Amino acid sequence: MHYLLLGITDILFNFQVEEKVTLTEGAIVEVAEEDAEANPPVSEQMEVYMNQILEKIDNFTQQVSELLESGKTYFRELSTEFEERVIAIHKEQMEKWQDEIKELRFLDASNEEINAMLHNAQLVLHNVHNDP
Numbered sequence: 019m020h021y022l023l024l025g026i027t028d029i030l031f032n033f034q035v036e037e038k039v040t041l042t043e044g045a046i047v048e049v050a051e052e053d054a055e056a057n058p059p060v061s062e063q064m065e066v067y068m069n070q071i072l073e074k075i076d077n078f079t080q081q082v083s084e085l086l087e088s089g090k091t092y093f094r095e096l097s098t099e100f101e102e103r104v105i106a107i108h109k110e111q112m113e114k115w116q117d118e119i120k121e122l123r124f125l126d127a128s129n130e131e132i133n134a135m136l137h138n139a140q141l142v143l144h145n146v147h148n149d150p
Contacts (some may be wrong), residue, residue, distance in 0.1 A: 060068070
C-alpha cells in the first residue's frame with residue numbers, strides 16, 4: 019500500500035490500472051490495491067512498468083510534500099519579518115510623535131516664560147508712564 023499526504027485544494031482523482039487513488043484536501047490518502055481477481059494477470063514486463071509508475075507517484079508525492087513544507091517555512095519566515103518590520107515602523111512613529119510632544123512642551127514653556135516677561139515689561143512701562 020502507498021500513502022499520499024496532500025494539503026492543497028480539493029482534488030478528486032481516480033487512477034485505475036492496478037491501484038485506485040482518491041485524493042482529498044488535507045487528508046492522508048491510501049492507494050489500495052484492487053483484488054487480483056478483478057484484474058486479469060499481467061506480464062512481468064507490465065508489472066515492472068506499473069511499479070515504475072508507482073515509484074514516480076511516490077517520488078512526485080514526496081516532492082510535493084517537500085515543496086509544501088518549504089513553502090510553509092518560507093511564509094512563516096516572511097510573516098515573522100513582516101511582523102517585525104511593522105512593529106519597527108510603529109516604534110519609529112511613536113518615538114517621532116513623542117519627540118514632537120517634547121518639542122511642543124518646550125515651545126509652550128518658552129512661550130509662557132516670554133509671555134510672563136512681556137507682561138512684566140508692560141506693567142513696568144505702564145507704571146513708568148502713569149507715574150508722575
